[in-house]
Amino acid sequence: MRAAIIEGDGIGKEVIPEAVAILDYFNETYDWGIEKVPVEVGLGKWEKTGSAITDDDISLLKTCNLILFGAITTVNDPSYKSVLLRIRKELDLYANVRPILPISGIYKLLKIKDHKEENVNIVIVRENTEGLYSGVEEIGAEKSMTTRVITKRASERIAAFASNLASARKNKLLVVHKSNVLKSDKLFLDTCRQTAESRGVDVSDKLVDIFAYDLIMNPEKYDVVVTTNLFGDILSDLGAVLLGSIGLAPSANIGDNQAFFEPVHGSAPDIAGKGIANPIAAVLSLKMMFDYMGKTREACLVSRAVTAAVADKIVTPDLGGKYSTKEVGDFILSKV
Amino acid sequence: MRAAIIEGDGIGKEVIPEAVAILDYFNETYDWGIEKVPVEVGLGKWEKTGSAITDDDISLLKTCNLILFGAITTVNDPSYKSVLLRIRKELDLYANVRPILPISGIYKLLKIKDHKEENVNIVIVRENTEGLYSGVEEIGAEKSMTTRVITKRASERIAAFASNLASARKNKLLVVHKSNVLKSDKLFLDTCRQTAESRGVDVSDKLVDIFAYDLIMNPEKYDVVVTTNLFGDILSDLGAVLLGSIGLAPSANIGDNQAFFEPVHGSAPDIAGKGIANPIAAVLSLKMMFDYMGKTREACLVSRAVTAAVADKIVTPDLGGKYSTKEVGDFILSKV
Numbered sequence: 121m122r123a124a125i126i127e128g129d130g131i132g133k134e135v136i137p138e139a140v141a142i143l144d145y146f147n148e149t150y151d152w153g154i155e156k157v158p159v160e161v162g163l164g165k166w167e168k169t170g171s172a173i174t175d176d177d178i179s180l181l182k183t184c185n186l187i188l189f190g191a192i193t194t195v196n197d198p199s200y201k202s203v204l205l206r207i208r209k210e211l212d213l214y215a216n217v218r219p220i221l222p223i224s225g226i227y228k229l230l231k232i233k234d235h236k237e238e239n240v241n242i243v244i245v246r247e248n249t250e251g252l253y254s255g256v257e258e259i260g261a262e263k264s265m266t267t268r269v270i271t272k273r274a275s276e277r278i279a280a281f282a283s284n285l286a287s288a289r290k291n292k293l294l295v296v297h298k299s300n301v302l303k304s305d306k307l308f309l310d311t312c313r314q315t316a317e318s319r320g321v322d323v324s325d326k327l328v329d330i331f332a333y334d335l336i337m338n339p340e341k342y343d344v345v346v347t348t349n350l351f352g353d354i355l356s357d358l359g360a361v362l363l364g365s366i367g368l369a370p371s372a373n374i375g376d377n378q379a380f381f382e383p384v385h386g387s388a389p390d391i392a393g394k395g396i397a398n399p400i401a402a403v404l405s406l407k408m409m410f411d412y413m414g415k416t417r418e419a420c421l422v423s424r425a426v427t428a429a430v431a432d433k434i435v436t437p438d439l440g441g442k443y444s445t446k447e448v449g450d451f452i453l454s455k456v
Numbered sequence: 457m458r459a460a461i462i463e464g465d466g467i468g469k470e471v472i473p474e475a476v477a478i479l480d481y482f483n484e485t486y487d488w489g490i491e492k493v494p495v496e497v498g499l500g501k502w503e504k505t506g507s508a509i510t511d512d513d514i515s516l517l518k519t520c521n522l523i524l525f526g527a528i529t530t531v532n533d534p535s536y537k538s539v540l541l542r543i544r545k546e547l548d549l550y551a552n553v554r555p556i557l558p559i560s561g562i563y564k565l566l567k568i569k570d571h572k573e574e575n576v577n578i579v580i581v582r583e584n585t586e587g588l589y590s591g592v593e594e595i596g597a598e599k600s601m602t603t604r605v606i607t608k609r610a611s612e613r614i615a616a617f618a619s620n621l622a623s624a625r626k627n628k629l630l631v632v633h634k635s636n637v638l639k640s641d642k643l644f645l646d647t648c649r650q651t652a653e654s655r656g657v658d659v660s661d662k663l664v665d666i667f668a669y670d671l672i673m674n675p676e677k678y679d680v681v682v683t684t685n686l687f688g689d690i691l692s693d694l695g696a697v698l699l700g701s702i703g704l705a706p707s708a709n710i711g712d713n714q715a716f717f718e719p720v721h722g723s724a725p726d727i728a729g730k731g732i733a734n735p736i737a738a739v740l741s742l743k744m745m746f747d748y749m750g751k752t753r754e755a756c757l758v759s760r761a762v763t764a765a766v767a768d769k770i771v772t773p774d775l776g777g778k779y780s781t782k783e784v785g786d787f788i789l790s791k792v
């Protein structure tokens with residue numbers, strides 16, 4: 121099994137090593153036989169070579185079953201912005217999965233009072249290949265158009281993925297859409313309904329505007345949510361409110377042949393190099409990788425170790441602590 | 457001056473009379489000379505006549521400067537769903553304005569602790585005529601497409617509107633977009649920037665995904681926000697989290713010749729007829745109408761009366777009170 125390791129730029133270079141240390145520990149102790157493949161992409165590479173990601177990088181990534189990714193710095197250059205999107209597209213990573221499950225103890229640490237931690241356990245599944253991200257654009261000085269493409273095939277595929285997830289949880293799937301205005305969402309909604317029903321999953325649906333409101337007001341009502349690409353983009357960042365900080369959010373991008381795990385936060389150039397970046401989102405992304413690999417026990421150990429760091433307040437400044445990235449990483453490693 | 461009064465369906469028939477009583481009071485006491493024009497649209501009309509809104513209704517609305525609207529019940533019929541959208545379109549009500557300004561005392565009443573009321577004072581300005589609402593749809597069984605149309609003209613118009621609003625407040629305008637993915641948003645962003653700058657308004661911008669998160673996490677950072685149609689739809693419902701309840705949200709749809717005011721809530725068939733619907737959003741929509749008419753003093757009286765109702769807990773069951781729609785309406789009227 122090959123796991124690509126992409127640190128990327130900025131704090132990616134600081135948080136990924138902490139996650140890799142945990143991966144190394146399990147890999148060596150239990151002889152998992154994972155071969156690590158470092159891959160360089162991003163601004164650093166762009167500055168050296170003029171390209172942020174090459175065809176060779178893509179080919180290399182295709183030889184890896186797993187990819188652990190940090191963050192890249194986006195500069196204002198059209199060829200540049202699409203690194204993440206290019207990887208998603210070329211590897212056909214069609215399911216973007218964002219668990220909205222707060223670390224236990226984090227609401228107390230962050231003094232969040234309006235929600236109850238134990239009421240929040242949601243997974244947002246975002247269709248990751250089409251919709252407004254299809255790249256169908258018509259540009260003009262007076263008028264520009266972006267076409268939102270919804271296909272039955274992609275809708276079926278993501279609905280099947282989300283239904284599988286739902287059936288392992290509460291067997292409930294919520295489809296979020298705007299079919300009262302967008303006719304293309306009627307195809308999405310109908311296809312999701314059929315797919316979920318044919319798999320025996322209870323399916324309901326909600327309009328995206330009121331769902332955005334209700335996700336924050338009544339998170340306890342929700343479990344597995346499936347939605348189109350851009351709605352998923354918005355809603356999954358929004359869902360991070362319920363995590364206490366977007367800096368704690370892990371994510372996975374899953375395809376039929378590869379799976380890609382990344383913290384949601386960016387490369388944070390403002391704090392890069394200071395050794396104070398919070399490694400928790402990267403570590404929780406590794407936990408998602410363990411879950412994906414079927415290493416459920418190890419995944420649990422990782423989340424328990426993160427919970428211990430929060431309980432003992434061994435945390436970085438963003439969470440009100442005084443520890444460094446490495447100290448937090450070492451602590452988590454010592455607890456797994 | 458002619459003001460159309462559309463009660464619509466469900467609780468629309470209960471809350472609008474409370475707002476109208478206040479309008480009547482000012483109109484009669486100060487001889488404003490407003491002629492009320494009752495207009496029937498919605499499910500009730502559809503059941504009686506087979507159409508929810510007619511060409512004659514539209515013509516009639518065009519003769520009215522002001523429109524006060526309650527809510528309509530949407531049934532699952534394609535011709536039906538579009539009543540509100542049809543009015544917006546035919547009257548060219550291009551600016552959808554949603555103030556996110558909590559009623560003072562409401563956080564205490566609703567026991568909201570994670571935000572400070574005095575930190576929240578935002579206006580979301582939504583472009584109301586194009587974007588994904590342009591109606592450019594291609595429907596198929598395997599593939600459906602909705603085209604998001606952005607024009608320079610509509611972007612300029614909404615940016616000018618939002619800039620005017622901004623210059624009367626903190627002179628700061630935030631443009632919310634997704635131009636890192638949608639090329640059509642580059643036109644929107646660039647046009648908004650130019651328009652705001654040419655009017656001397658400080659302009660900044662933010663991506664819609666992270667803005668959705670930050671609106672809830674750090675509302676104190678925001679003042680006037682301008683965005684495209686569907687983003688505005690989502691973000692303005694989301695913003696109602698900061699009001700304590702979407703049931704308290706008023707809104708305006710403004711065009712060059714008419715302005716249309718409506719509570720954001722729907723017709724709530726589940727509680728309709730019980731006399732317990734909260735009239736506050738309708739009353740605050742009337743307040744927006746007064747502001748639009750330049751009746752600033754009267755608008756202030758209305759919001760002070762609403763604040764008094766909250767302070768004295770003369771509120772409907774949704775806010776934990778035991779009063780009826782009429783009792784709350786009467787109380788507010790007695791305080792204006």
Ligand SMILES: CC(C)[C@H](C(=O)O)[C@@H](O)C(=O)O
Nearest residue numbers: 201202204205353636637665
């Ligand atoms: C960086 C950007 C293109 C990306 C997206 O829009 O998908 C990001 O917001 C995400 O959610 O991973």
Ligand SMILES: CC(C)[C@H](C(=O)O)[C@@H](O)C(=O)O
Nearest residue numbers: 300301329537538540541689
């Ligand atoms: C009812 C619906 C068509 C409408 C919209 O999408 O604009 C509503 O959500 C709104 O915000 O006024």
